[in-house]
């Protein structure tokens with residue numbers, strides 16, 4: 001199993017989606033067990049914390065925006081007070097002449113100006129905050145992506161590609177919505193409500209208390225709604241991510257899917273997930289339609305009745321009319337934002353779940369980078385393996401008590417039956433996993449203490465399933481490594497015997513390969529992968545069945561290329577096709593995770609009844 005292809009691999013075990021399709025709680029039954037997927041309920045503060053982290057560099061902007069929003073709310077709250085004064089001082093007493101008209105005109109102008117100023121400030125600040133939100137989400141998305149790139153390979157054994165894509169794209173986008181909800185609706189509306197309540201308290205605190213009752217009533221409604229709809233919201237989100245995962249999985253395994261005639265089954269499974277998603281959304285929207293809107297309308301009416309009734313109980317002298325006007329204005333200003341907060345709650349809940357998922361992905365521990373360690377560069381490429389033991393799952397050892405020594409510049413072949421642990425050994429040498437017992441050293445220093453950069457530049461890999469990016473041949477070989485010159489790239493391509501092919505392409509090395517680009521055969525892909533590995537001028541070159549997809553003539557040419565590396569580069573090649581490693585200085589034979597034989601081809605062939613001898617005989621028979 002090629003570790004390098006883990007993220008792109010076709011995964012026949014559709015555990016998560018299958019359990020989801022069966023209608024069970026996939027979270028509990030997901031054998032892939034991605035903690036990134038676990039959407040455990042998080043407090044709203046956790047989500048807000050994530051936002052604040054993302055907005056960290058622009059916090060002063062946020063505080064400034066907040067201060068201006070409070071100013072706008074204050075200006076808005078002034079409106080009804082001015083209106084009350086206008087009614088009480090001029091309208092009711094009928095003072096319409098001389099100085100009074102002037103005063104009335106200034107009062108009305110102030111009324112208009114405060115309203116306009118408040119609207120303008122709010123618009124400007126919300127636009128400013130929208131900018132902060134967009135940039136924060138951009139930062140968050142980059143952070144999530146970089147975090148995923150740094151995660152250990154063991155994580156990708158559990159993760160499902162489509163769901164990870166969902167985390168980086170949809171969920172990060174949902175966090176954008178959360179930003180909008182939190183800033184536009186929650187924050188802005190809360191400030192307006194607070195400003196109106198303060199103004200009302202200044203006018204008549206008893207009446208204000210009646211209006212303020214609205215706040216706890218709304219909170220109760222929200223809490224009931226939350227309890228009723230939360231499972232549906234979480235389920236909808238989970239199923240949406242499943243839909244993405246199924247989509248990605250089908251695309252990645254299209255050839256197998258079609259050739260195995262599995263399209264109808266996949267289609268049925270997709271429909272099942274899709275319809276469960278729709279049902280979850282309907283459940284969620286029903287709670288919204290049946291509970292939220294009617295409850296809000298009812299509260300509004302009750303409030304108006306109570307306030308008017310309160311006025312009815314008082315001595316309705318002329319002055320009370322201005323107060324009634326002011327209160328009715330304030331009630332509208334309180335009810336509307338509170339309705340906004342409540343009505344947006346469903347969206348808010350979804351966004352919070354998305355934020356929780358992004359957060360748990362960010363909490364996946366990336367391996368501690370060796371970048372800062374004081375290890376040396378790899379100069380010779382000597383590898384020593386001592387008492388190495390490893391298992392993916394406790395109690396199921398894959399490699400046991402391995403002791404090996406690869407001389408610098410030597411050519412080492414690793415052979416063994418399928419599942420004997422060859423790729424696992426390679427994964428350990430590549431630091432994809434850490435051994436549970438024993439140790440590996442390179443040039444005498446522990447593998448994990450070699451600085452990242454030094455390790456990467458000294459090691460090349462030609463994986464079993466070569467991976468081509470949707471980019472030019474040049475980019476596919478250099479992989480953006482700035483230190484690889486044109487001459488080095490071409491030299492590597494020549495060594496991998498792919499230079500002629502690439503030069504003959506319509507735009508030569510600038511021709512697009514990979515998805516949507518020029519089609520290349522699997523064998524050619526492998527040669528490009530070889531050129532990619534050689535271009536970095538590695539000290540150690542790992543090949544994971546790199547000759548399995550090329551014809552015998554090309555294999556011979558590659559064999560010559562490997563021979564040319566002798567003495568300069570330590571080559572460790574896993575090979576099913578034994579002819580590839582026939583000339584190796586040392587052939588290591590693994591069986592069920594144990595080292596059973598070791599030696600040159602000649603030495604191993606001399607072991608009567610030995611495993612290597614049998615493997616060679618079997619292969620000779622089959623050819």
Ligand SMILES: Nc1ncnc2c1ncn2[C@@H]1O[C@H](COP(=O)(O)OP(=O)(O)OP(=O)(O)O)[C@@H](O)[C@H]1O
Pocket residue numbers: 001002157392393398416417418419420421422423424425
């Ligand atoms: N990521 C993984 N998680 C759990 N078990 C794994 C993982 N990768 C490999 N294994 C198991 O470890 C054992 C050794 O697998 P490995 O891929 O190293 O064998 P191999 O010799 O390279 O096989 P092949 O020649 O078929 O590629 C197998 O039993 C396999 O099922």
